[in-house]
Amino acid sequence: MMDFQVVVLAGGTAKKLAPLVSKEVPKALLPVANRPVLSYVLELLESSNLKDLIVVVEGEDAALRVGGWISGAYVDRLHVEVAAVPEDVGTAGALRAVAHHLTANDVLIVSGDLVSDVPPGAVAATHRRHGAVVTTLLCYAPVSGPSDTGSSAGKDKVKKSRYNIVGLDPTRQLLLHIAAGAEVEKDIRVQKNILRAVGQLEIRADLMDAHMYAFKRTVLQDVLDQKDTFHSIRQDVLPYLVRTQLRSEISANGLHKVEDNANGRVSSQNYVTWMSQHREIAPSAYQELLALSPRSPENALRTHKCCAYIASKSKYCARLNSIQAFSDINRDVVGEASHLSGYSFSSQNNIIHPSAELGSKTTVGPQCMLAEGSQMGDKCSVKRSIIGRHCRIGSNVKIVNSVVMNHVTIEDGCLVQGSVICSNVHLQERVVLKDCQISPM
């Protein structure tokens, strides 16, 4: 994959994920099946042969930790630069900070919390094929599946939470409308001129912007320069580019070339369409229009293309951006999306590290993971849970639907259900936890 630079926005210590994240464990290093979540993105990129990466981390401390981990884990495999940006600059701000590092024609921007098996190469290829200014990865929004909140289903179904409202052309390649964030819950407002240009527009509520974007570098830099209030790629930059695609404002230097090759073609196609319509209605007018045809640059309507790559339904695509998502992704990665974890499963459909020790009559069910050096006492039961490294678990402990990180001590008779227990936590005897997040900080 030539001439594609990759920026991974690894975030910082997101407040949404408190108490799971801390100074020691920034978001990028949160374990998913006992691997930092960032490793999923890095390996996904590596699989598409995208090895030249810039990882942007919010906060110096977090950056140091992430950098340390990357250089340890990927020393020979990837060429990674880690850049630190101040906190709360938003995704657009983070890109502004590293913009001067970008030199390639196109830039692929990936969120560091993406856990997916959609090949980034496919997104990049779509981008190139269309000569688009931006191509975004859309995937099917997870159907609010068998999560634990099913009890209040009646109400939830009416207010199905949506991720995005997306407008596509009939071929489903052009992105013509996107509503993100708070706009999603409002009435849908579609620009008429865009609808007129395509004739038919498909509006969908079942797609989600997966935070993987391919940008034309010059365009991205221009937008970031000119619109200094833009804070977020998803909510500002992308909607802006989509809104203005029929009347591109992105200034000359970068775009002119592109226009001539790719987008010029589109606009002239549209142009030809209506011209031919008018030839029928008004033959004489057609001639005059041809003479005055807006081929001259100052007259031409400059357009740019925004494209979408829609991942097939079978692909897994999730973002670790909430505690719920953290639990779900951990569950999926050793469950239905087990190919993502990179581990080999035993015949019981679970992963028990050879160095782990199990007491007598202790059972570890399917879709579980028990990492190296962990010890479990007698008569324990583990179901659909992940247990990290070097945990000490007493006897008669039940762990269901939970994530236990590293170096956790759980004494006898505890019951842990639907919870997340962070590293170094010590649970004394007969603790009962249900839907809790426990952190030592």
Place this chain on the structure above:
Amino acid sequence: MAQKKGHRSLSSDDPEELARVPLQAVLLADSFATKFRPITLERPKVLLPLVNAPMIDYTLAWLESVGVEEAFVFCCAHSQQVKDYLNKSQWMKQPGTFTVQPIESHDSISAGDALRVIYNLGVICGDFVLVSGDTISNMSLKEALQEHKERRKKDPLAVMTMVIKHSKPSSLTHQTRLGNDEILMAIDPDTKELLYYEDKTDQSQRFITLDKMLLASTPTLHLHNDKQDCYIDICSPEVLSLFTDNFDYQHLRRHFVKGLLVDDLMGYKIFTHEIHSSYAARIDNFRSYDTISKDIIQRWTYPMVPDVQYFGNCSQMKLDRLGIYKAPEVDQSRTAQIRAFSLIGNGTAIGDHSVISNSVIGQSCTIGRNVSIQGSYIWDNVIIEDDCKLSHALVCDGVHLRAGVVLEPGVILSFKVEVGQKIVIPAYSKVSLLPQPSKQDSDEELEYADANSGVVESPSITSIANTRNVDPVPDSPDAEHSDTSEVGISGVGYIWSTTEGGHEEEWRHSIAPIPAEKLMEFCLSAHTDLGVSNQDVNSLPASGELQLDSESTGFDDGEDYKDSADFEKEVEATFQRVLAGVNPENVILEINSLRLSYDMSHADCAGSLFYSIMKSALSAPFSSNLSFGNLI
């Protein structure tokens, strides 16, 4: 209501299985519009010839071909003429399975009224086809009917199926080739349910706003602006009762369809059926008259083409190369040329060196020498003397053009108009023997008055012939006896002034092609429009979620603010009237009603009153003795 509904659906379901219900159709032989004025003052639109056969014949022939057994022809304006025509025609005579039955009404002013009349007659007993008498189609209804019936079985609330067809409107003029305005529709791609319908789009509105609830039941919907409404509907009997229940529904689309889509209480649903290869269109205006005539000549409507006897048109048209149709008895000079896509009716004579192209000439016309007719429609018994030039004009029966007359594009000459020598009728003029109805006359009423009085009798023509007036000042059509004869010496007729704002639309719906300047104008304005829209886009405060939120509230506040500003102004104005001597009691009432209508609180009321008091106190410090206290 629910009970009634249940009962209905049962009663319409059962007989379907027990006894076969004949397929019925309601044909509205009145367009309830005035777009074909002045011609329709004298003859109903459905009887106007379209490629030398009355429009209604096309519709009836189509209804017969799709298996309709009973057609109810609803006539209103000029109902006598329609009935007479039907009685004379073979439709009423022919034995067989297709029966035509006229229904007459004199006080209907809309499609809604018509359907209410039909409901009260109680003649419709099952699903029926609703068309107007100016529909040209060759589509098969089988599939659409089948779909409709199956849907009805599953869901009795699916009351209507609309036929649509692909047709992309021009991106400049925003009208389709039929001259209709563009239509915006939202359709569920799986069920084909119509979710949103917008015609007469407000061009200043650059956004379509769809209710967010539309996406609650379905994850996808398709927004179309490339579809054309064929105005062929398959309706369930409920449609009629719905019109009766909602007595304010007038227009089929604007009121009924939109009303049903907006009303989620009753939950009635409308579905669409798209046709791809067959033809269906409605003559709504002069441009669609022109377009559809060309389509007929170019045989898109096969078998409804002039050389096929699909209904009793006896003349044996012969089709030559290049789409030239000629009746057997045409007296054509050797030196006259008939060019591509033209039709010459029976008994017409064409003089030396005359050239006819892209035109339809009716029966028994006389065309002199060196006449040029281009893109025009000449009806029957027209006399065109030497050296006339007609381009994109519509000339009705019995018109007489004297030598050297020039008709500029878009001219309409109504029945029996006479134009004097070497007169140039300016573009888009409408000339009629009847004076233009004065503006205060409601259009509909007038048409009905005409309908009642029947056709205009010939005496009135002769009387006008003496005045041979024309009206140079567009705003005073009643200045009858001015001697500026725009229709020339020995001309007869009034040139209608274009109504206010009507001129703007004249070119849109005319037979004439859209003038080049207009297109350029649109082309340029499209540019500037986009520029404006971009400024707009920029001015959208853009930023993350928080900002977006604040944007929305900011926007709402803006409206609120505007509202409250209005409110304050109103209160102030009302208050001023106390100072002017209006009884304070009444003013209190008024302010209270203002408060209610603007949905304001007492505090707002007191606030703005206080403001007005202070303001008037400032401007007139010592003048007022009234006590203001009791107002608050």
